[in-house]
Amino acid sequence: MKQFISVEDVPGVPQIADIALDYKKNPFKDKGLGENKTLGMIFLNPSLRTRLSTQVAARNLGMEVVVFNIDKEGWALEMNDGVVMNGSTTEHVKEAAAVMGQYFDIMAIRTFPGLKDKEEDYTEKYINQFIKYAGKPIVSLESATLHPLQSLTDVITIRERWNQPRKPKVVMTWAPHVRALPQAVPNSFAQWMNAWGEVDFVITHPEGYELDPKFSGKAPIIHNQKEALEGADFVYVKNWSSYKDYGKITCTDQSWMVTNETLKDTNNASVMHCLPVRRNVVIADEVLDGPQSIVIQEAGNRTWAAQAVLSEILKAR
Amino acid sequence: MKQFISVEDVPGVPQIADIALDYKKNPFKDKGLGENKTLGMIFLNPSLRTRLSTQVAARNLGMEVVVFNIDKEGWALEMNDGVVMNGSTTEHVKEAAAVMGQYFDIMAIRTFPGLKDKEEDYTEKYINQFIKYAGKPIVSLESATLHPLQSLTDVITIRERWNQPRKPKVVMTWAPHVRALPQAVPNSFAQWMNAWGEVDFVITHPEGYELDPKFSGKAPIIHNQKEALEGADFVYVKNWSSYKDYGKITCTDQSWMVTNETLKDTNNASVMHCLPVRRNVVIADEVLDGPQSIVIQEAGNRTWAAQAVLSEILKAR
């Protein structure tokens, strides 16, 4: 594997999922693989799960890890070409990425969308600059439009829990939030579910919240949450801001919050969320504290997803 | 040992002190003990000694260490139950603690008191939420009301310097400060001195600065600093804000600052302070720069206290 930016970079969804689940059983089996290799983890915005799990995963493989919050410990990067840099940016990404590529064997980058300019966000300007200039394999720790480490985690979480011969019904439901959030997690989840193919995948959200069809693909979109959730085996909850009316909050209908009532007609569905989750806004306490929530197990699986990705990149070098 | 929150968690004060002093002689003797174990160090407020010494101690035991300044690198945690999280907090401690518990084998947490609500602070709401939800052993890097790593350090510092058959006289004296500080260090020092029992322990402070009797116990409280310090072998200097008039500064009398004059009637006492110390406010330059100050040796011992604690927790798992 040469990089990890989207599902298109993996040899196959079931294959990479199995590698991850193997590491869950035996975290230290490849401790020599990363010897004398350094992972640089570069954050342009804050992170908890992604940072901590990836750091642990890299150490499980014997890699050195350097964490660098460039926004806080460094300075503002210039992302545009041809600019006269007499303003607030101190260094161009051309230099910053290329220089970091001199120090690290793999670079993991967390970027984010501005949610103002759809074109800029959806061309993945930031992470693509790193890919272009770093000269080393890049692992996305979430980019403007995708969050593949989260989605791989979600695949392995469903995979390890599902042991019936039929395909599970997986429903991704929009839920309310007080801030305008990226579409990265839902885009990515849809992309991976579609690529995986071993699930019946359905999306439900209010009208106007359609995702970029490049990611939602052929998944049925149902605007009635109740109808969509019927018989669901897994309910994947997530807020996102509008793609159509880009970056805007066009629905604040609290009836979309996931409660026990919401889950009534599911097949005793397991409830997933990438976290952090705002309680009693996105999902009610009764669900998060109840037996159907698997959000902690899901977050724990982040380590094995990251370890699978790093190991495949190390093996390819 | 299952956790380290207060003196009540240790098998015995002399026992744990001896383990620490053994590590001081031979820091790397247990380098295999922490193999493939990760310590997560979570800071909700800044720290110098505690962070650096605990990080070094964990590495001496072969542990991986992940430092996470959640206040700066992450986001604000919600600590209250049942809240509709539509405000400034991004994640509930229920999730944050449980998730971090998935990644770490031991979690060390630094919390702090608000100094507004005595009840909230003295029920140790913050660290108790981590204990409740992390599912892994918790080490206090200072909590709202106690600082046990500091106190264990203080025990070993006294223990290694005192070689006479009689008990040393140890006097903890309040000193002035310009800001309202927690009672954690003096509470904890009193708790450990009382539990240790191998010292004659006396407390001196202005009226109105009585500590919670749960911690000061049966230690004599003398409001006349001069009288209290007579014949002292160790003078433990610390400011704290009022427990009675909670979180307030009710005395600014600079005559409580520790100077050479203050120490005149002591038994050439060694002067201790947990640091950081505001010079010429809490303790005069002449004392800190003079032969009686042992504050640097004391700070150096932080490593061995942390190493003893981590090793005992690792051995119990």
Place this chain on the structure above:
Amino acid sequence: MKQFISVEDVPGVPQIADIALDYKKNPFKDKGLGENKTLGMIFLNPSLRTRLSTQVAARNLGMEVVVFNIDKEGWALEMNDGVVMNGSTTEHVKEAAAVMGQYFDIMAIRTFPGLKDKEEDYTEKYINQFIKYAGKPIVSLESATLHPLQSLTDVITIRERWNQPRKPKVVMTWAPHVRALPQAVPNSFAQWMNAWGEVDFVITHPEGYELDPKFSGKAPIIHNQKEALEGADFVYVKNWSSYKDYGKITCTDQSWMVTNETLKDTNNASVMHCLPVRRNVVIADEVLDGPQSIVIQEAGNRTWAAQAVLSEILKAR
């Protein structure tokens, strides 16, 4: 080697350069040298290259590394003696340095000039306080007036590229900038070029930008950039603020920016810069993106410079 603050600390410029270039060929040959030794990296201001390359260098030698952004993760240090600390500083450098010296085997410090008080900056008050109180070898990660890790890097970069019998002509040229920058990099580069002696070293800058003669030494100073650059083999580009009119910007003449036109009469010179560089202010895109720029190779060499320095200090202990 006992410390690394300036060129005066090294056994000899070619010797230390060769040690660095040996590590470039074989980064892990001394992985046992730093076993059970900890490097404390203390930042009083931000850093990218210096931090990342030194961290990687120390790990290549098997050292533990603790990075501490004291300005962000800690608190403000008091640097003046005899002060009544009732203001904004929380801890005196006397304690902070001495305490960190208890935890670390080598301490690397990044300080900076205020650019207000020449006397204070040029007596290197900050780093000298650390040298005085830490009790452990100090490595400068850039101080108020010098940046020796950068200069050693520059020496090895020139050394590895130059394979002709004659001495290369190395010209350091001032270039414009929008902010008032320290003189540390140009002072240090001049000091090392002069000490090295294996180059023909020339300085060019507008009038009023003369460096402290202690550092520029006998190097010819030419105020006409075009004339100075004639036949240059290496062009070292850097902005600095005035030393004479201390800390001020007295020239904003954009004709000093380095373009392809500027380089026309050089000997197809290699262009160097310590980075970060403001594009199209200090150096034009056409140069940085063209074949004469060696700034990325130069930045990559930071690792080997740091590794040489750390190894020499470790060997001397």
